[in-house]
Amino acid sequence: MGIQKLQVGMAGLGRVGKFHAMNFLQHTPRAELVAAFTPDPTEIAWGRVNLEPHGVTLYDNYDEMLKHPGLQAVAIGTATSVHAEEAIKAIEADLHVLCEKPLSIHIDVCKAVVAAAKKKPHLKVMCGFSRRFDESYREVHSKIEQGLIGRPSIIRSQTCDKLDPSGFFVEYAAWSGGVFVDMAVHDIDLTLWFFGDDIIPKSISAHGITAVQPELKKHKDYDNAVGIVEFQNGKIAYYYCSRMMAHGQEDTTEIIGTEGKLAVNNNPQRNLVNYYHSGGITREVPPNFMGRFGPAFVQEANDFTAACLDNTPLPMKLTNAVKAVEIGAYLQEALVTGKQLHFDEIGRRIEKAQL
Template sequence: MAISKLKVAVAGLGRMGKRHAVHLLARTPRAELVGAFTPDESELAWGRANLEPFGVKLFTDYDEMLKIEGLQAVCIATVTTVHAEEAIKAIEKDLHVLCEKPLSTSVEISRSVVEAARKRSHLKVMCGFSRRFDASYRDAREKADSGMIGRPSIIRSQTCDKHDPGGFFVEYAKFSGGCFVDMSVHDIDLALWFFGEDSIVKSVAASGIVAVAPGLKQHGDYDNAVGIVEFYGGKVAYFFCSRMMAHGQEDTTEIIGTEGKLAVNANPQANFVNTYTSTGINREVPPHYYGRFEHAFVQEANEWTTACLDGTKLPMKLSGALRAVEIGSYLQEALRTGRKLYFDETERRVEHASL
């Protein structure tokens, strides 16, 4: 008896869309990529060269693509501003959805997707946070679960991108939701993963600077920012995000427990090569997050496919993606206003610190 494959289409063939398409086409054995949508001519050209020969049909209209006969699932990797709308359309067509993060930079809009999905609980709707699929983060999680470090109490996590002097990030800042929502959302998600998804925020403070990309100021964004999120129950997470790294991508997380510490990627490296020359011993660092998380993205495509086909549980809830954006938006407010935010034990905003 032949196995059945998941018929899936991809929306968006930009930087991440191309990667998702290739992963579903060639690195997800139980998936069959049947369609791809993009309104962009150069992306279409890429699709004609790289997808059509494998039998993938191309579309310039998202709604048309959803009409593919037998289509079961959609992977959404278009610009963030249309994620929610496309996700809801797919859900309403009874299709499984894998949506690039974030659902939206707006908490309200993100919530609308979560609610649409809640109505069709048989669908597998996931907003991918790649680190949840990364072998190292999973190993850290298993070690924490085993009790090796006692009770996780402090989390330090950073998302630091290689400086791109080309100005890409300035343009991008128009829609990104700000550095904490765009970058630290991964770190926030990790904090919730290790502290518990039901952790309640007690206070939030943040500071940022514009050091290398003055154009960010017009969009109210920063190229470096630090934030502290305190949770009820004696747990503190602190975050650093930066777009100023000279050496490459450096995403590092420390989970500090009462009896030990776990560090993920404390020593970033592109591969296993060290070069010994007159300047000393040197190693290279991945230039971007895909260099660090390629295998996590492939794993994500495979696990989501399996969940769609077999009805198995996804490793993270859709509501978690909403929650991370929510806390990210607190950090954005704290950063933008310079104020410290306080919350009561139901996470309602209050005026003063509860000591």
């Protein structure tokens, strides 16, 4: 078997960590999941059943996992608060890194990861934004590149979750960075992709409500929020995030150009079935991001693996991941303070009074 497979270790075996682990184990032919780390005994128990029989070594200590013989890459799916630290340690251990978004909800921490990565240019360090690996978004990008819509000028993008009646997201709000950092960061990343990652905000506004979870206010967060980012080059993106959908996950994006428009997921659907009954015609909707973006996560694992093994460029820059969080944090600030933010032509904050 002359085929070299990327030796991957997984950090974190929570909801998204399990998902990544299974993708590397089963759906990434050029990678081999050889190690997994979690500090959580329940997750270790899950790993005993689901990973260990496949030859995956389990660790309850991250530093130990980094020393796993032959390890080449780490996928990080732990709690956001430790993403950056773990990413930096992996980089310092000379390992490629695929880190779940966001690197951190704090810009300076994000920047520390970028700085660490910069010192090891031979490593592939990627913060995964799943939509970049989705077939539909990729086709949209390709059609924009072909000039099919003229100059992209307006983006409308929303990340809308099915209501979780357990209210889990209230506690989550304590450390998520808020809806714009946690949810809209995907829409912002798409904006960087479709408008160009050199765009600079000109002004930012945001408004939110707590329609189903007033308790969110204690964390200065909202269950529905709308924000607008106007850019210096005559483009606008506007975003809607919600945790209140009755029907399922509904992440929709429209890119409106001077000569046409491209839309992704204007008709959410779980599959190709329509049910005709006395009340009309009904189709179902994916219940969560895995239902919508499952194949994109698989694609991400494969693309990351290929970049590591073949030393080819990653499909997205690490600095974009920082920029997306930065704009998300501005939106969150505008949302919480009830103030419009303004920026000069090189992106420095200015007070409106100065204008």
